[in-house]
Structure formats: structure tokens, C-alpha cells
Amino acid sequence: MNRVGLLEFVACYTNLVTRLWADEGAGVRLVADPRAVLAESGLCIPSDSRAEVIESHATDLDLQGRLDVWNEGYSTGTFKLLVPRHDIRATNELDESTLGDLAGGLAAPLGTLVL
Template sequence: MTLSPKERAEFVNNYTRALISAWSSEEFSQRLAQDPRAALAESGIELPANSTVDIVRAIPDGPREGSVDIQVELYERGLENGHFEFRIPEVPQVDTAELSESDLEGVAAGDINCCCCPCCCCT
């Protein structure tokens, strides 16, 4: 089954809500592990009563494996076969390494390399 653009947008919004809840609430993350159907329903994702649900926390390597497109495909497949897989990775880790003195000097001196195309704000 292929979702309509409206259904896809609604699913992506609800899936995003589930991700944010899992990352920001240990309580929600535990409910997701213990009763995924109920936790997903809290996020707006209602699943058929007779379906199975797997929550995958370790995302396979690959350029598309953690993408929303893959999750949409898995959801569409679940609508067809009754087995849903939701990829909800652990909380993303942010590199908290401090800037070096030379990094700070470059920023303070305005030595910033712009990554956008030349425009009035970069020239």
C-alpha cells in the first residue's frame, strides 16, 4: 500500500513526534519498549489490533537506513503484511568537544568560511 501525500505527511509528523518523545522522555522510551502499540498511539500512530510491532533501536549502517523514507516504506509494508518495524534510534549524541584557541581566534577575527553561494550577506 502506498500512502497518499496527505497520509505520508501525517505519518511523518506522528513518527517525528514519537522520535522526539523517545529522545526527551525516559518514561516514554520505557513505554515504547514495554508496550510499543500504546506508546505509538500516544504519538498518533494507530496500528491494527492483530499486527505485530518491533522497535529497532540500533539502526543498520547505510546511507538511507536511518532516513524517514525508509521508515515510510517500512510502515507501508506493515500496512500490507501486518508486521510493523519502527526505527527509533537512541538519543543522538552531540559532539561536545571544546573549540581550540585557534578556532576561537578564527571566529573572533571573522575568519569564517561561508558554505552558501555568494550573496549580499557573504561578500
């Protein structure tokens, strides 16, 4: 198997993270059988390797950094996937001023989470 390139990694990684955030059952499956869940997202690893999923903060590394950590698996035999936590649920509400700014196309103030 060849190292994964950035565009391929971003597509597969985005698919996986989106599924994890949308479906709590996907996270349970990822812990129980990481190889299968990773393969479903397009991130296949050699049969003699192992997968390690590490929950991280979204700001720990950029996508290139996450790819570099993943590709180290080709040397070490352990493929590490850094998955950002999804601590914020859709229970947060935006006030009318922020909603108006968003609808008008204005950028959200720094530190404001847009769900």
C-alpha cells in the same frame, strides 16, 4: 485502516522520536507497550497486528524509507518502526570558534554535531 502518507508519518514520527530522546522513561514504555506509545504519537495499528520497534542508525534509511518499512505492516501484520539511536548526550561542548560560527549563521563543518 489506510496506509500512512509521508506528511502524516513525519509529524507522528518526529513527535515520537523527540519524546524518546527527551525522556528515557518514554523508551521504557515503548518497549513495554509499543501499541499504546505509538498511538499516543498518532501511529495507530490494527488490533490484529503487532508492533516491532527497531533501534537503527539515523543514516540507515531516509524518512520515505522508514515510512515504506512501516507501511509494509499493512501486508505483513507486523508494523516495524525504525527509531534512530540517540548516543550523543548534551555532555559534549563546542569550542568558542564553533560557537561563533553557529551564532554568526555559518554552517557547521562536516562531521560536527550541533546539539
